[in-house]
Amino acid sequence: MIPSQAAYPATRFRRTRQSPAIRALTQENTLSVGNLIWPVFVRDGEGVEEPVPSMPGVMRRSVDRVVEAAREAADLGIPAICLFPYTDPAKKTRDxxxxxxxENLSNRATRAIKAAVPGIAVMTDVALDPYNSDGHDGFWRDGVILNDETVAALVKQALSQAEAGADIIGPSDMMDGRIGAIRQALEAGGHSNVMLLSYAAKYASAFYGPFRDAVGASGALKGDKTTYQMNPANSDEAIRLVERDLREGADMVMVKPGMPYLDICRRVKDSFGAPTYAYQVSGEYAMIQAAAQNGWIDGERAMLESLMCFRRAGCDGILTYFAPAVARKLAGA
Structure with missing residues (x-):
C-alpha cells in the first residue's frame, strides 16, 4: 500500500505529533500486559530467592517462591508464566x-502453581539441556546430536508436563519432527487441549549466555549447538521451519532471539497470520539492564521501547524478564 498524500505544506507530518492526545489517536501499535509471558527460573529448596549475577533483578526461586511469583503475575494481569529449571548437577545424566x-522441579512447580493460582497459564520448556550432563538439547554421542532418539525422549518429557497440568508446552530443542510426535502423543494421551508454542525459528545465538548460567547449563556444554539451532545468516529457512511446525500441529510459533531477528518476526506474521511470539532473551535483557545501571541509557524507556518493537514487527506476545516491571508501569504503579 502506497498512501496518497498532498505535498508540503498541505501535508505536515508534525501535526499528528503535536500533543500526547493527538499522538495517542494516531498510534499504530499498542503494548498491553496481555502481550507478556514471564520466564521464571525454579530451583530446589524452600524460601530461596537466589540472584542470577548476569541478569540483574532475575532470581532462581524455590517452588514456594515461584508460586508467590505466579500470584504476583496474576495480580498484575500477566496471563502466563514460563518455567525453566535449575537442576541439581547430581541429577544431570546422559540419559x-x-x-x-x-517429581522434577518443573512438574512440581507446575502442580503447585495450578493449585494456588489456577487462573494463570503455565508454560513449560521441552528440551534436554537442563537435565543433560553434556549440556545439549538432545542426546550427544561422539560429537553428534541424535535427532530421532532425542524426539522420543522429548515426547516423554512433554507428556509428563501435560500430566502435571501445563497449559502451554514450548519445545525449544530444534530437533526435526518433534512437533508432530509431541502433538500425536498429546492427542493419544488425552491432552488434546494442551497447546504447543513451538520455538520454530531458534537461532544459534551469542545472546543466550546469561540464560545458560541461570539454568546451570553453560559449564556442562560440550561443543556448540550449531548443528541443530539455526544459522543467523538465514531467513528463508525460518519460514520453512515455521510452516513445517504449523503443519505438524503447533498452535503458536516463536522466534528466538527477539530484537536481532525482528525481520523474521515480521516475515512469519505476514506469511502465516498464526499467533507469533518472540523471546527477548537473557542477553538482550542483560544489555539493557547493564547500560541502565551504568547511567548510559534511560532503562525504563529502553525497556518499553524494546517491547514495542516486537509489537510493531507483528508479534502477538513476548517472553520477557521485564514482564512484572512493564505490567506495573502500564498500570501506572
Missing part, C-alpha cells in the same frame, strides 16, 4: 531421565 520424572 536425561530427570526430564520426564513426575
Amino acid at each position: 536425561c531421565a530427570e526430564a520426564w520424572n513426575p
Whole structure:
C-alpha cells in the first residue's frame, strides 16, 4: 500500500505529533500486559530467592517462591508464566531421565502453581539441556546430536508436563519432527487441549549466555549447538521451519532471539497470520539492564521501547524478564 498524500505544506507530518492526545489517536501499535509471558527460573529448596549475577533483578526461586511469583503475575494481569529449571548437577545424566520424572522441579512447580493460582497459564520448556550432563538439547554421542532418539525422549518429557497440568508446552530443542510426535502423543494421551508454542525459528545465538548460567547449563556444554539451532545468516529457512511446525500441529510459533531477528518476526506474521511470539532473551535483557545501571541509557524507556518493537514487527506476545516491571508501569504503579 502506497498512501496518497498532498505535498508540503498541505501535508505536515508534525501535526499528528503535536500533543500526547493527538499522538495517542494516531498510534499504530499498542503494548498491553496481555502481550507478556514471564520466564521464571525454579530451583530446589524452600524460601530461596537466589540472584542470577548476569541478569540483574532475575532470581532462581524455590517452588514456594515461584508460586508467590505466579500470584504476583496474576495480580498484575500477566496471563502466563514460563518455567525453566535449575537442576541439581547430581541429577544431570546422559540419559536425561530427570526430564520426564513426575517429581522434577518443573512438574512440581507446575502442580503447585495450578493449585494456588489456577487462573494463570503455565508454560513449560521441552528440551534436554537442563537435565543433560553434556549440556545439549538432545542426546550427544561422539560429537553428534541424535535427532530421532532425542524426539522420543522429548515426547516423554512433554507428556509428563501435560500430566502435571501445563497449559502451554514450548519445545525449544530444534530437533526435526518433534512437533508432530509431541502433538500425536498429546492427542493419544488425552491432552488434546494442551497447546504447543513451538520455538520454530531458534537461532544459534551469542545472546543466550546469561540464560545458560541461570539454568546451570553453560559449564556442562560440550561443543556448540550449531548443528541443530539455526544459522543467523538465514531467513528463508525460518519460514520453512515455521510452516513445517504449523503443519505438524503447533498452535503458536516463536522466534528466538527477539530484537536481532525482528525481520523474521515480521516475515512469519505476514506469511502465516498464526499467533507469533518472540523471546527477548537473557542477553538482550542483560544489555539493557547493564547500560541502565551504568547511567548510559534511560532503562525504563529502553525497556518499553524494546517491547514495542516486537509489537510493531507483528508479534502477538513476548517472553520477557521485564514482564512484572512493564505490567506495573502500564498500570501506572
